[in-house]
Amino acid sequence: MNYEDFFSIKDDWNLQIEGLKEEQFVHYGSNLLCGNGYLGYRGTLDEWDKEQYQACVITDTYDLADGKWKELSNSPNALTTELRVDGQKFGDYPEQDQMITELNFNYKYGIFRRKSKSKTVNDLEIVSERFASYDNLHLIANNYQISKIKKKKIELKLGINGDVWDLNGPHLENFKGEYDSQKNILYLKANTVESKIPLVTALSFKLIKGKIKNLKVENEKKSIYLLLNIEAEAEKIELERNMIVYSGNDRENPLSSAIKDAELTLELGYQKLKEKHQAVWDEKWKLMDIEIKGNLLDQLAVRFNLYHNIIAAPAHSEHLPIGARGLSCQAYQGAAFWDQEIFNLPMFLFTETETAKNILKYRYHTLNGARKKAKDLGYEGAFYAWISGKSGKELCPSFFFKDVISGRKIRNHFNDWQIHVSPDISYAIWNYYLASGDLDFVINYGAEILFEVARFLHSRIHFNQYKDQYEIIRLLGPDEYHENVDNNAFTNYQSQFALKKAIYFYYKMENEYPEKLQQLIEKIQLSESEVTAWQEISEKIYLPQPDQNNLIEQFDDYFDLEDTTAEVLENRLIDQEEYWGWPNGVAVFTQVIKQADIIQLFTLHDIFSEEVLTANYDYYEPRTQHGSSLSPSQYAVVAARLGRAEECYDYFKKSAFIDLMSTNKAVSGGTFIGGIHTAAAGGIWQLIVNGFAGMKIDKRGLSFKPVLCQDWKEVNFNLNYQDKKFKAVLGQNSFKLTAAVENNEILKFSVFEKEYTLKPGKEVKIKF
Known part of the structure; x- marks a missing residue:
């Protein structure tokens, strides 16, 4: 696949798209996303609407509208635009061939720019530029210009459109719009359907060039518009406008905050707002940029992924998760998976440490949700949600996919058998401690998580008295094609690790912070017998060992399954949209796996010899379908550790271009899963730093084992x-x-x- 089929490269920060393709509208919106961790405005043209997947997703607006999916809400669009020239509507799709459009996105500052030339109206041009501010997270600033106007009647319809694209909505109701003619400010109030969160979208604007000859307010059921007749100045019209969004979870009075910001931003002007925004990004890139010399395409791809990992993180809050699709759309409900700790977090651990701390504090604030899930399933402690929103309650439905042949729902057990999410969080707390040296965080926040995860594992693990060992049965590991397995190696090793770290900090607190420990013991009613049990389990838990061929079995009896490849299974499909996994997908009774599992174990734990890594990499690699975007970066890291720089680079290309070249489907099993793959974006940082540079961290400190591919100087x-x-x-x-x-x-x-x-x-x- 050639990248020129999707975009061209202006320089090492700028991606360019010439000529729009309807089948790429979902991908344009995601790849060209303006975001800042609070909101994400999709990369769509000013005149587009929900038919072209225009959306602005707002964090902390979780709402359940259809009785099944609780997801983030989309704000009404305050940058909606309709241009008429001598009564003719400009750029109205599907009449897109009226104009030639070029899109440019600058990943250094998250600036979207479109340039369109009319093919029918005397070469009339539109240039529009916008960004989601990092100086004011509630702001999207826009500069909109029309040029080469030759005695034409120009009509602009500006305003706030509440008829938005929702996956499982609509999520807003009770719309009310107003216009303040003195301040040139419009606003549209609404509230979410289930949670009743107030949401205010405001618009302020001013003409820089041109003169308003006539203005009319048009109030619709879900929208408010201004109809403007404008006289051009020197054949040009230039407009600055600011979209402001506040919810009731941001402020007690979101309307007054929105109006205040609308006024202030109008006073400052687009250029000043842009400078303030760029100054924040400049500071971020001082630590977060990765510079590649020798391959311009790869450099742009790296920065594309770093940018998306950054804007997916709600760095401004310790109460919100990183969504599996960030804020690029509502897919995966704007919620955290294990991706957050294992894929997104590492970059922040070694760059923006305060953001890393906030990400982990989110897990502290959602402990009660994890406790409730454990209790509901008959366990103790904290069983973290597989899909976790603001409260930490489980959002993952029991029926996620559909059998495309029978039309029946498929019961998955992501929400009750995929238990490794809890020890994954314990693993992340330990790494944060090593990377930051921040013991205060562990004492005040992390220890409670560690103890409650250990308590959950204690209640979940089974003792096999015949073998005198503890086992974890009926679960699934990272490889989601194989559910209802016993002793998944990744989960067992990760669980032992979590138990050991809980014990480590228990005794560290007992020796150094006895009062803090006593307070925590009383708070969660922790007994000494539980800690003793953790120790026994950690010593006796079954850990699959390398066999005579140095292979570690992914789970009990995995090697007894049919040994075949993903290519063979492709030919067994009756329908290309079939789900491959549980309970009767084509991969279930074979050794074909969805993604890195044993290999994922190697990327997290440096406890095996190079001979073991080599044997397992060579065995599992041809049996891995890479049906998950999480997988390629992890194989790349292990390939680099084995000195296979070119194989690492091959996996870099698979991982870095998942979104840039639209290699993953937007719909799977009847479910929309489009948007930015934020875990893959975070995985690129790991691929380079932990892979090519070979960085590892343990109690002794940092170590490196560098190797580099031939394509990079x-x-x-x-x-x-x-x-x-x-x-x-x-x-x-x-x-x-x-x-x-x-x-x-x-x-x-x-x-x-x-x-x-x-x-x-x-x-x-x-x-x-």
Whole structure:
């Protein structure tokens, strides 16, 4: 597949699309998303609406409208535009061939720009630019220009359109719109259907060039518009406008906040708003950018993925999750999966540490939801939701897919058998502690999570008295094609790890913070016998070991399943839309797996020899379909650790272009799953830093085992480790670390198992 079929490259920050294709509308909207962690405005043209998947998803607006799917709500669109020239509607799809359109997106600042030239109206041009501000998270600023106007009658319909695209809605009701002619401000009030959250969308605007000759207000059932007759100035009309969104979860009086912001932003003007926004991004990129030398396409792809991982994170809040599709659409309900801790979080652990802390605090604030889920299923402690919204209650329905042949619903057990999400969170807390050295967080927040996860595992694990070992039965691991299995290796190892870390911090608190421990013991009614049980389970839990061929069985009796490949199974499908997994999909009784599972174990735990990694990589790789966007980056990391730089690079291309080249379907099993694959975006950071640079972290500190593919001459990235900042430069035969001058301590690390120290402002260069 050639990237020119989808876009062209302007430079290493800018993607360009020339000529729009209707089959790509879903992907345009996601890939060209303006976002800031609070809202996500899809990459659509000003005159498009829900038919072209226009949407602006707002965080913290969870609502249940259809009785099944609780998802984030879309704001009414305050940038809706209708242009008429001499009475003729401009750019009205499907009459798109009226104009030639070029789209440009700048990933350094998240700026969407469209340029359209009319083929029928004397080369009339429209240029529109917008961004979702990082200086004011409630703002989308827009500059809209019409040029080459030659004595034409120009009519503009501006306003706020409440008839929006919803996957499982509509989510808004009780619309009321008003226009303040003195301030040139419109607003539209509504509230969510189930949760009754007030939502206010405001619009302020001013003409920079041109003169309003006539203005009419048009109030519709769900919308409010202004109909403007405008006289051009020097054959040009230029308009600045600001879309402001507030919900009742942001402010007690969202309307007054929206109007205040609408006024202020109008006063500041587009250019000043843009400068303030860019200044925030400049600070972010100082730590988060990764520079690739030698391949311009790969450089743009890396920044595309970093950008989307950043804007998916609600860095402004400790009460909100990173959605599996971010804020690019409502798919996956704007909720957290295990993706959040295992794929999105690592980049923030070593760059924007406060954001990493907020992500983990979200899990602390949703403990009660995890406790409720455990109790409802007959367990103790905290069983975190497979799909977790604001409250932490389980959002994953029991019937997710549909049998496309019979039309019947398929019962999945993602919500009650996929238990590794809880120990995954414990794993993330430990890594945060290692990366930041922030023991206070663990004492005040993390320990309670660790103890409650250990308590859940204690209640979930079974003791096999005949084998004198603890086992975890009836579950599924990362490979979702195989449900109802016993002793999934990834889950068992991850569970032991979680138990050990709970024990570690229990005794650390007992020795160093006895009062804090006692308070926590009383709060959650923790007994010493439970801690003793955790210790026994961690020592006796069954951990599948490498066999005579160095292979680790993914779960009990996996090797007895039919040994075949995904290509063979493709030919067994009756319908291409069939779901491959439980209970009777084509992969269930075979060794074909959906995604990295044993390989996922290797990326998280450095406890196996290179011989074991090699044997399992070679065995599981041809049996993996990569039906999940999470998978390629993890195979890449292990390939790099094995010194297979070119295989790592092959997986880089599979992972980095999942969205850029639209390689994944927007609909699976009858369910819309489009939007940005945020876990794949986060996985690119891991692929480069943990893969090519070979970075690992443990109690001894940081270590590196670098290797680089032939297509790249050099990779530059920055890290923040325990408040010590440094820059890494990886070349074909060299690896250099340079410590920031402002560091207060010496950095200790190892490269190829040789130890080094790095003083502030100094560098170490290693040849290999």
